[in-house]
Amino acid sequence: MTSILQTKTRHSSNRASKFVIAAALSLLVVGLAASAGANVTGGLRAGITDDPDSGFLGGHLVLYPGGVPLRIEPSLELGFGDVGPYDFFTLRLTGNFKYMFKPARQPIYLYPILGLSMYYFKLEDCDGDGCSETEMGINIGMGVQLWGFMFDLAFGAGGEPYPDFTFTFGYTF
Numbered sequence: 055m056t057s058i059l060q061t062k063t064r065h066s067s068n069r070a071s072k073f074v075i076a077a078a079l080s081l082l083v084v085g086l087a088a089s090a091g092a093n094v095t096g097g098l099r100a101g102i103t104d105d106p107d108s109g110f111l112g113g114h115l116v117l118y119p120g121g122v123p124l125r126i127e128p129s130l131e132l133g134f135g136d137v138g139p140y141d142f143f144t145l146r147l148t149g150n151f152k153y154m155f156k157p158a159r160q161p162i163y164l165y166p167i168l169g170l171s172m173y174y175f176k177l178e179d180c181d182g183d184g185c186s187e188t189e190m191g192i193n194i195g196m197g198v199q200l201w202g203f204m205f206d207l208a209f210g211a212g213g214e215p216y217p218d219f220t221f222t223f224g225y226t227f
Contacts, residue, residue, distance in 0.1 A: 093118040097202075099129060099224030103217035106175070108135030108144055116226050125152040125165070137177075145174040150193060150208075167195040167208050175215045191216040202226050 095116045102109050112131030119126070126149070133144035150169030156162070171193055176186040191212025198205050206222040
């Protein structure tokens with residue numbers, strides 16, 4: 055976290071354009087999946103991250119392409135936390151792929167997680183140009199779903215301040 059507190063050289067227009075591109079690509083994927091006949095549902099999610107320590111709330115879509123137990127799950131999460139003397143706000147746009155394994159005659163699903171995220175981090179009450187960062191990252195983890203309730207554990211790899219660890223729980227309607 056120290057580099058974001060010390061660096062004052064990023065340009066906000068570059069960060070905004072990255073987020074617009076990621077959001078447009080996400081909408082394109084959802085639109086293509088829906089037009090291809092994929093089953094589409096949605097849900098709510100919340101959780102915590104480590105380094106930076108934060109809590110988050112958000113929503114997700116769930117796309118099930120026909121014929122395979124693959125779940126495509128784009129999500130948007132808003133997070134809050136603090137580092138040193140600063141409070142911070144985060145916004146994460148994620149696209150996870152989950153391959154669903156269902157044990158015979160059980161209401162439970164187990165799945166590995168692989169995905170990409172764009173993570174926006176903004177320090178509150180911070181003066182200067184280096185008070186925010188936008189980073190891309192990779193999510194690798196595992197999860198379990200029981201009667202629509204999901205519990206995911208993912209490790210992240212990305213530039214600072216991308217979270218090292220995320221625990222997410224949610225419900226899919």
